[in-house]
Amino acid sequence: PEIAKHTVNALPKPYSGAYLTTLCECTLLLFTMTMIQFQDIKKEDYLVVSTSPSQVVSGSNKKNNRSIFAIVGQRKFLIAAFGGFVSWSAMAVQMSATPLAMKGVGHSFAQATTAVEYHLLGMFLPSFFTGTLCNWFGSRLVMLTGFLVQLAGALLFQRGFQIRHFNLGLIIVGIGWNFGYVGASALLTQSHREEEKLKTHSLYEAIVMSGISIAFFSSAFIEQYFGWMVLTGRIISTYLGVAVLILIVDTVIALFKHENIRKQSSIDDVDAEIPA
Structure with missing residues (x-):
């Protein structure tokens, strides 16, 4: 910028x-x-070696390498993909539409780029400790917190069109994106085995990138057609509000199932999970 x-x-x-x-x-x-x-690096250089008898036995058959449909059928994968999609799409719409809204109310190009700079700081500075928060509180709670923070940033835009509203709003939206996306990515790692990570992460990234593409291509149209206040106060707020409700339901289910939201499921636990 x-x-x-x-x-x-x-x-x-x-x-x-x-x-x-x-x-x-x-x-x-x-x-x-x-x-x-x-x-x-050859494939055999990074194969997982386990001394557990059950792991050794299962590693000798085709059970370990499940189909992509079996992986996608898990609630953990669906929630992780949902979290990554919502985090990116909600953030991208607001970030890309902000310069248009700022220019529309008379702010300069330099002021718009400064707001984007603040947004980038909010996006990436929390990465120094977001992973630790996932270990402390669990990836679901971090992701839920990210959605709530993004929602707070969208509602802050309703306060007015002054520079401080845009700057602070974009910072908060950036922080919310970081919590939501890192939490979703951390949860994704619990939905697959080592030998399944390539196809799992490939599908996950494809889903997330589709959300980014939709958001960037539609943001200008939505801002021009509906206006900034409707975009942030109704469309994005409703979008994030529904996402928060879905995550709350999933978090409650996880609490009843594991009794500890911070528990990290082992690879064997993946098979025991009830499909979504």
Whole structure:
């Protein structure tokens, strides 16, 4: 955002300088990636070795490598995918629509990029301790907290159109995204075995990325057609409110099932879970 702030008017046509700078950044990134030498790791180098008799026996048959349909049928996977989808989509709509709303009420491009910078700090700074919170309180409670924080950020936008409302609102939305997405990703790891992680994470990322795509492509239309107040006060607030209710029901079920929400299910427990 800071680079865009200084290059937006670098060329005669507005915004062309910022787009050209972004293109150069992406080219530099691709060139840097070609210089990285990744170690060639064979499949047998990272196979899980277990001394448990039950694990050894099960590892000798096809039971360990379940179909993707069996994995998707678990409540843990469904809630994790749901959490990742909602966290990303709700955040992306608000983040991408904020500059349009700020410009619509008379704020400058520099003020809009500063708001996005605050948002990025809210998104990534909590990562230093969010994983620890998942270990302390459980991934479900962290994800639920993230949804509630995002909801609080969306409602804060209803207070007005001043700079502080946009800056603080985006910070809170960013923090909520971090809690929701990290909590969902942590819960996902409890839904698969080691040999199933590739296809499980691939499907999870596909679901999450579809949510991001829908959010970014629709945010401008929703903001222009319905307005900023309707977008944040009704659409996003209702969306997050329903998601909170779903997570509360799932958390209550998990509490009754495990008696301890912080308990991490073992790989054997995955088979015992009742399908959704």
